[in-house]
Structure formats: C-alpha cells, structure tokens
Amino acid sequence: MHSSNATIDAPVMSMHDPKGGLVVALNATLKRDLTLMLRRRGEVLNPLVFFALVITLFPIGISPDPELLAAIAPGLLWVAALLAALLSLDSLFRSDYEDGSLEQLLLAPQPLAALGLAKVAVHWLLTGLPLALMAPVLGIMLSLPAGSYAVLALSLAVGTASLSLIGAIGAALTVGLARGGVLLSLLVLPLYIPILIFGAGAVQAAIMGDGVMAHLAILGALLAVALMLAPWAIAASLRISING
Amino acid sequence: MAFSSLNEFLAMGGHGPYVWAAWGVTALLIIVIVWHARLERRQLLRGLKRRARREKQQASNYSHRTAQAPVTPAQGDVRDDA
Amino acid sequence: MWAFIHKLGSPKWFYSISAKLQPWFWGAATLLLVTGTLWGLAFAPADYQQGNSFRIIYVHVPAAFLAQSIFVSMAIAGLVFMVWKIKVADMAASVMAPLGAAMTFVALFSGAVWGVPTWGTWWMWDARLTSMLILLFLYLGVIALRGAFSSRDSGSRAASVLAMVGVINIPIIKYSVDWWYTLHQPATFSITGRAAMPMEMWAPLLIMVLGFYSFFIALILMRTRSEILRREANKRWVRELVGEAR
Numbered sequence: 001m002h003s004s005n006a007t008i009d010a011p012v013m014s015m016h017d018p019k020g021g022l023v024v025a026l027n028a029t030l031k032r033d034l035t036l037m038l039r040r041r042g043e044v045l046n047p048l049v050f051f052a053l054v055i056t057l058f059p060i061g062i063s064p065d066p067e068l069l070a071a072i073a074p075g076l077l078w079v080a081a082l083l084a085a086l087l088s089l090d091s092l093f094r095s096d097y098e099d100g101s102l103e104q105l106l107l108a109p110q111p112l113a114a115l116g117l118a119k120v121a122v123h124w125l126l127t128g129l130p131l132a133l134m135a136p137v138l139g140i141m142l143s144l145p146a147g148s149y150a151v152l153a154l155s156l157a158v159g160t161a162s163l164s165l166i167g168a169i170g171a172a173l174t175v176g177l178a179r180g181g182v183l184l185s186l187l188v189l190p191l192y193i194p195i196l197i198f199g200a201g202a203v204q205a206a207i208m209g210d211g212v213m214a215h216l217a218i219l220g221a222l223l224a225v226a227l228m229l230a231p232w233a234i235a236a237s238l239r240i241s242i243n244g
Numbered sequence: 245m246a247f248s249s250l251n252e253f254l255a256m257g258g259h260g261p262y263v264w265a266a267w268g269v270t271a272l273l274i275i276v277i278v279w280h281a282r283l284e285r286r287q288l289l290r291g292l293k294r295r296a297r298r299e300k301q302q303a304s305n306y307s308h309r310t311a312q313a314p315v316t317p318a319q320g321d322v323r324d325d326a
Numbered sequence: 327m328w329a330f331i332h333k334l335g336s337p338k339w340f341y342s343i344s345a346k347l348q349p350w351f352w353g354a355a356t357l358l359l360v361t362g363t364l365w366g367l368a369f370a371p372a373d374y375q376q377g378n379s380f381r382i383i384y385v386h387v388p389a390a391f392l393a394q395s396i397f398v399s400m401a402i403a404g405l406v407f408m409v410w411k412i413k414v415a416d417m418a419a420s421v422m423a424p425l426g427a428a429m430t431f432v433a434l435f436s437g438a439v440w441g442v443p444t445w446g447t448w449w450m451w452d453a454r455l456t457s458m459l460i461l462l463f464l465y466l467g468v469i470a471l472r473g474a475f476s477s478r479d480s481g482s483r484a485a486s487v488l489a490m491v492g493v494i495n496i497p498i499i500k501y502s503v504d505w506w507y508t509l510h511q512p513a514t515f516s517i518t519g520r521a522a523m524p525m526e527m528w529a530p531l532l533i534m535v536l537g538f539y540s541f542f543i544a545l546i547l548m549r550t551r552s553e554i555l556r557r558e559a560n561k562r563w564v565r566e567l568v569g570e571a572r
Contacts, residue, residue: 169491173484177474186470187488190463191495194502201509222498233491236408240483246371246378257372259379259443266436267367270385273428274541281545285552292559292568 025110026118033122036095043091044126047084048134054080055138066143073142074203077152078159078196080138081131085160086185086192088127089167092119093175093238102175106242113231116238120168120230128160148206151216158219159199165223165230166191172237195222335412337554338563344547351544358537366530373527379443382436384531388538389432390454393461394496396426396542400468401493404486414550416482417557419489420472421549425542427465433458453507457500464492478557 037044058076059069069076096102096119105115135156136149144152170188174180202215247253256263366384373380403419406412437455438448449455468485475481523531558564 173471173488183470183474186463187467190460190467193460194498197502197506229494233487236487240480240487246369253368256378259377262379262439262443263381266382266385266439269435270389270432273432277425277428277545281548285548288552288555292555296565296568
C-alpha cells in the first residue's frame, strides 16, 4: 500500500518543505482513504441499500396511497438518508484505529484537523454524494411531486456534508470504545436536527413553489460553520480517543 | 389571596390535578436530589474515615507485631459508625 | 487574576471556600423557593385565559431556564478544564450533567401536564417542548459518553468536547426548531410565549427563577465537594481532614 507510506514519509518531507508537506499529506490521506474505501465496496454500498430498504418500508407500513406518500416524501427521504449516513459513521475511523494508522496520523507534523478533514471529505464523497444522487430515484417511488427533484439532490448533497462533519466528531469520540455504535447515534442525532429541518424544509418549499434559496443558503451557512469548527473538534476527539 | 377557601385552593378552579402533578413532581425531584447529595456525602465521609482507621490499625499492628491479635477493631468500627 | 484562577483550581482551596459559601446559597434557595411557592400558588391572580393551570409556569419556566443555563455552565467548565487543566472544573461539570438532565425532565413533564388543560393533549410538538426534548437527549449523550470511558481522564475530556460542541449547537437547534414550528403550526397557542404579565404574576416567577438558580449553585457546590473527596481520597489534605473531622 504505497499511499499509506506517504503519510509516514511526510515528517521527513516537511523538514525540507513544510508547506508542500501539508499538501502532500492531504493528497496522500485522500488517495489512501479513497483506495481503501473503493476496495471495500460493500461498505460503500451498504448505506445506499439501507436507504432504499427504509424507503421501501414506509409505503408498506403506512399506505401505498400516492397522495399521502407525496405529502410525507420530503421528510421520509431526508430522515432515511440521515439514518443511512449515520450508519456509515462508525466505520469512519474504526479500521484506522484498529490497524494503528490513526496513530500515525496523530504523529504526523501536519495539523490533525486538516488530515481529519480529508478523511471526512472522502467519507462524504462515498456516502453523502451517492445518497444525494440516489434520492431522486427513491423520490419517484414515493411519488414526490415534480419540480422538487433537483432541490432534493442538492439539499442532500450540501446537507450530508454537514452531517459527515458533525458525525465525524461523534465517531472520533467513540472510536476507542468497544461498543460505540449506539452511543454514537445518541451523541450525533440531536446535533443533526437543524440540518434535517432545513433540508426537508427546502424540499417542502420546492413542492409548494416557494423560494428554496433561503433554505439552501442556510444549509450552506451551516456547512460553513461546520467546516470551520468541526475539524478542531474532530482533532481534539481523536487525541482523546487515542491517548486515553 | 386568590382563593377564598382551602378546598378552592386544592381544586385550582378545576385544574387541580394538573397544577398539583406538575408541582408535586418538581418538589419530589428536588427533594430526591438533595437527599441523594446528602447521602452521597455521608457515605463518602464514612468510607474515608473507615479507611483511615483501618490504615492506622494496620500501621500499629505492623509496628508492634506481638503475639496478641487485635481484638476489637470490628466493634470499634460499629460503635463509631452509629 | 492568574493567581486567583490557580487558587480556585486547587481542590483543597475550593473545598474550604465552598464550605463557607454553601450555607448562604442553601438559605437563599430555601427562602426564595418557599416565598415563590406560596406567592405563586396561593396569592398570584389566576390567568384570565388559562385560569389556575397557568400556575404551572412557576415550575416550568425556572426549570427550563436552569436546564439551558446548566448546559452552558457545563460547557464553560469543560472549556476551563481543557484549557487550564483545572480538575475542579471537570468535577463541577460531572455533577452538573445529571442535575441539568433532571431539570430538563421537570420542564418537559410540567410542559406536558400543562398541555392537557391548554391544548387538550399531553404532547404537542410545541417549539419550546421540542427544544427541551432535544436538550434532554444532549444531556443524556454527555452523561453516557462520560460513563463509557474506562479511564476517568478520557471520559472527562470527551464529555468536555461534547459539551462544547453541544453548546455551539443549542442556539442553532433552538432557532431552527422555532422556525420549523412557525412554519408547520402557526395557529396554536403557545403556553408561555405571551405578552406582558402583570407584576403580581411575574414577581413570583422571578423569585422562583432566582430560587432555582440558588438551588443549582448550592447543590453543585455540595456535590463538587463530594466529588473532590472521591477523587482526591489519597491526597494528604483529605486524609488530614478526615482524621480531624470526627
């Protein structure tokens, strides 16, 4: 695995060129995580299958009536996507923690916050983005009214990025714990609520024909705040989980 | 005074059950919290004292290690705790 | 200032100063809570719309205030612990979480009970109640996370980080829930969000709020002292103290 060597080599490089060192380390982390995730396709596909399954359960559990389904579709799609994203969080740092590469990441001279951000970016790329792209298909199955499909995908794409960032804090806090899975959802779900409100609100607004820009702008603002603050919390949490 | 009789006060104009349930649960919880805090403190102090005594006892046993075994530590413990 | 912070950070010093402060806060809490209870339950006039059921406000609102304030204090204590490594701050934070959760529960319960005469149902997805419910989950998360670590220090630091993350999120959650509520349920009548009350109604409320805060301070001082004894049990000053106190 040549790419993980790059992270380990990074300290040597940084002595000569600290600026290049960060870029190299980020690239290496991105490339390594992408390669690893793409080799374990099951882990990438699982949240998508889960998303489809949950959406299948609702018409069966509630009613196949298209009108009723259309009325609740925005919320259902968002909640199901949120749960699917949550499901994938536990594995975000787990394997790196178990094989010790997370410790290497901590020892690297580059800021841990930046490296953590790179890992979150890969997570979003392989979970949030596919969920966003898949949602319109499931929207058809729930007879989501026309005109809201693009907003659904866009709001999910922006929203899941925040979900990945916030969720990574929880994943970093619980990575050292043997049974962190249930705890992780308890920690993370309450923090997801604002994103759920504005994400589902955007789709609802699109259906009603109201302006969706306000919702998307707020989702963007939440993402900006998460981007600013979450990496530091992720770094601090990783340090606690590994040094503790 | 917003009420003219005790019965009226207890009835709360028909809203009695709700008012008394909310107030009662609050009062009960506050009492339980205070009781728990006091119990916690008392048990801690008791444990610490017991440990201090045990250590003293051990230290003295160690220093004059003679044939006679300590006879009264358990009794002493009970008496002090009461 | 620095000397003061470091002094405050010493468990021994905190233990002795809190012993002096504690009776005052217990006294104030008792006085205020008894006065507020009598005034609020018996002397305040009934509300012209809600009748006597509005008297629940005197426990609901103080509990809700306190629940939110405790989370903020817990996050501040966590920050102090993380930045200055002051252990007393973490001890205080660790005893604040259960009290905060209890107060959140009181606010939720009294809100639900109040809902019966007001809305005719035990639960309404009212903005305030919903935020309180989310706050309860946040508290439970902090408590559970602290307990999940086998090393106390890791648990403390993890709980501090989570409290800080939570406190940044609380205003965001609150505003988004308010916004969501106005969007979905515009017509219902909010139990506490109303125009100016007359003095006879808000004065007992103010007394109750102050009483709850005094109670919080007194209890946190008391339980932090216990926590100090628990964690510093092997320190010499604790041994001497135990030896002296008969």
